[in-house]
Amino acid sequence: MGLIVQKYGGSSVADAAGLKRVANRIVAAKRDGNQVVVVVSAMGDTTDELIDLAEQITPIPQGRELDMLLTAGERISMALLAMAINNLGHEALSFTGSQAGVITTSAHGRARIIDVTPGRIKEALDGGAIAIVAGFQGISQDTKDVTTLGRGGSDTTAVALAAALDADVCEIYTDVDGVFSADPRVVPSARKLKTVTYDEMLELAASGAKVLHLRCVEYARRYNLPIHVRSSFTTNEGTWVVKDHPEGGSMEQAIISGIAHDKSEAKITIVGVPDRTGVAARIFQAIADADINIDMIVQNVSAAATGLTDISFTLPKAEGAAATAILQKLQGEVGFASIQYDDQIGKLSLVGAGMRSHPGVTATFFGALSDAGVNIEMISTSEIRISIICRETDVERGAKAAHTAFELDADQSEAVVYGGTGR
Ligand code: ADP
Ligand code: ASP
Ligand code: MG
Numbered sequence: 001m002g003l004i005v006q007k008y009g010g011s012s013v014a015d016a017a018g019l020k021r022v023a024n025r026i027v028a029a030k031r032d033g034n035q036v037v038v039v040v041s042a043m044g045d046t047t048d049e050l051i052d053l054a055e056q057i058t059p060i061p062q063g064r065e066l067d068m069l070l071t072a073g074e075r076i077s078m079a080l081l082a083m084a085i086n087n088l089g090h091e092a093l094s095f096t097g098s099q100a101g102v103i104t105t106s107a108h109g110r111a112r113i114i115d116v117t118p119g120r121i122k123e124a125l126d127g128g129a130i131a132i133v134a135g136f137q138g139i140s141q142d143t144k145d146v147t148t149l150g151r152g153g154s155d156t157t158a159v160a161l162a163a164a165l166d167a168d169v170c171e172i173y174t175d176v177d178g179v180f181s182a183d184p185r186v187v188p189s190a191r192k193l194k195t196v197t198y199d200e201m202l203e204l205a206a207s208g209a210k211v212l213h214l215r216c217v218e219y220a221r222r223y224n225l226p227i228h229v230r231s232s233f234t235t236n237e238g239t240w241v242v243k244d245h246p247e248g249g250s251m252e253q254a255i256i257s258g259i260a261h262d263k264s265e266a267k268i269t270i271v272g273v274p275d276r277t278g279v280a281a282r283i284f285q286a287i288a289d290a291d292i293n294i295d296m297i298v299q300n301v302s303a304a305a306t307g308l309t310d311i312s313f314t315l316p317k318a319e320g321a322a323a324t325a326i327l328q329k330l331q332g333e334v335g336f337a338s339i340q341y342d343d344q345i346g347k348l349s350l351v352g353a354g355m356r357s358h359p360g361v362t363a364t365f366f367g368a369l370s371d372a373g374v375n376i377e378m379i380s381t382s383e384i385r386i387s388i389i390c391r392e393t394d395v396e397r398g399a400k401a402a403h404t405a406f407e408l409d410a411d412q413s414e415a416v417v418y419g420g421t422g423r
């Protein structure tokens with residue numbers, strides 16, 4: 001007998017029929033002799049709809065109240081799922097994140113899990129019940145307020161619970177058959193990966209492949225917990241996220257494991273910055289003080305005649321207004337000429353441990369982009385990733401071209417999208 005944690009995403013529980021279908025799968029896992037803990041997301045696009053609703057009330061909702069609102073989405077699905085399982089003759093008990101012992105920091109909208117104390121979940125399991133836990137939420141250790149973990153955070157709830165309960169596996173059920181070499185919604189010829197390492201998955205998730213929440217992968221790596229990403233619409237074997245590719249797998253291991261894209265970032269360019277020691281530090285300290293995450297940074301060589309340079313950086317679109325306001329306040333002190341804001345950018349990233357030992361990856365990538373007519377605006381690299389910024393409208397064309405150039409296209413089309421709206 002094992003302990004399994006299963007997580008079902010919003011598209012898997014989009015309506016009553018979906019909830020009943022998932023309930024049958026959960027009962028089957030229980031009948032196989034396992035103890036089963038289920039983490040569930042809000043139904044369909046509920047979270048987006050609740051955000052839209054809040055924005056109709058106020059453009060900047062208070063974090064505390066927004067979290068209170070959004071966590072209602074997962075409470076609805078958890079209760080309905082428990083009812084569906086009870087209907088099948090099995091006992092199921094639903095728990096909010098707080099009841100399940102998910103203790104977090106107090107940062108509303110992006111709280112981090114500090115501790116998991118799943119006493120009530122263990123009790124439920126010991127009593128023979130299936131435990132259903134609302135994903136994406138917890139309770140702040142300091143303020144005791146309800147918090148959320150950031151969009152896509154139910155994955156992290158599942159892995160954190162799996163680690164705390166010492167589960168044998170964490171299964172993430174979604175609307176595609178696993179982790180693919182690119183987003184199947186964008187690159188229909190994408191190939192399903194049998195395995196992907198924590199390191200590769202971290203880079204993919206950080207680069208925009210939203211199939212797994214970034215922090216869930218960090219958590220799984222820390223606890224060496226295997227994640228099985230698979231479809232809730234089929235019984236196909238999915239993708240295993242593990243420490244290393246299995247022995248013997250290296251022969252077929254491609255140089256590039258995947259291509260990720262991200263349309264959620266914007267670019268700020270600070271024009272005419274005096275090229276003096278300490279200026280960049282001053283600018284980025286001000287951005288950091290406002291707790292704004294930045295991604296890529298490029299500073300041009302200053303023109304000898306003027307001693308002025310331009311600095312560009314990317315950041316989440318959601319934080320663009322705040323960052324621009326901070327920079328405007330700094331303009332007098334630093335003495336730069338102007339600020340340009342561009343939210344029509346996209347990011348494309350190549351990820352693969354194999355690129356370390358293969359020169360020419362960058363040349364192939366840029367060649368493919370050039371052939372597809374995609375202009376590169378910024379570049380950043382890590383040991384196992386190359387990312388570029390281009391026009392948002394070029395992202396899909398660039399992703400397809402790079403996918404083909406690295407011979408990642410599947411022989412037979414296997415990338416089926418079973419549900420979801422891609423929102
Ligand atoms: P869920 O609601 O189950 O959490 P998400 O929408 O968060 O589902 O994540 C699944 C989606 O992630 C897929 O429908 C797909 O469009 C997208 N995706 C992006 N990159 C990848 C990838 N490399 N492999 C698989 N899916 C990906
Ligand atoms: N419902 C939340 C969201 O849409 C959390 C999740 O689905 O993981 O972001
Ligand atoms: Mg998700």
